[in-house]
Amino acid sequence: MENLTYSLVQIVHNFGAAGVVGGSVFALWPVPQAPSTLRRLAWLVMFSWTAQIVSGIGFGLTSLYFYGLLPDIHGTAVIALGIKIAAAVTGLVIISLYLGRLGAWTDVQRMRLWSVTASLAVIALTAAAVLRWYS
């Protein structure tokens, strides 16, 4: 049951990571997408950031449920986790603002916003790798 729970949380987390990176990068590359496609991608990225945050909390809750303890991490791993959380929360806020004011952005602003979102996704994924091996 424990392994199954961790696995289910991990599945959500992995697909969340795939969604934020894939959705953000595809918005810009190989060609900048049309506004209607960007809107759909923004929903995907918002859903994916939410999945990342919720499943991240899920890892902690799973550990609390089965062992009454949170994961024991220290040093570099704590910094990597902090970066990952900051990137996820910032990414979620930015993409929510984007969706909330869809008509308000110029093309330049829109591309800048997607560049920031893609950068945050890459930062979060990189921090995840550091967190994995320094803890």
Next chain:
Amino acid sequence: MKVTLRFTVALLAFGWGAAIAAEPSVTISAPEDGATLDVMEQNQIAYSVTPGPKGDHVHVYVDDAEVDILRSLEGSYTLPSLEPGQRNLCIKVVNRAHVPIGVEDCVNVTVE
């Protein structure tokens, strides 16, 4: 039929043996409990671990603060500089999510 029976017995015996082999444990072989360590030395902790089915690797603790991760299940680890006084050294088995699963060994030492 005989082959099937032999196979079943062998499978059960293997499963029973594997279950025994998988009994999780941690043994700190050095320093001994109550030992005195030299504050100027690079002190090491020697250990061997059987992680069991739920364990994955181990963490090292000094006075309940995690100081490092050990992925080798047997060997020795050079401890960071220890402050003089009574110190509690522990090695705990953790799962893949880095949560201590309750399998550990600890020693109390005096650092002078």
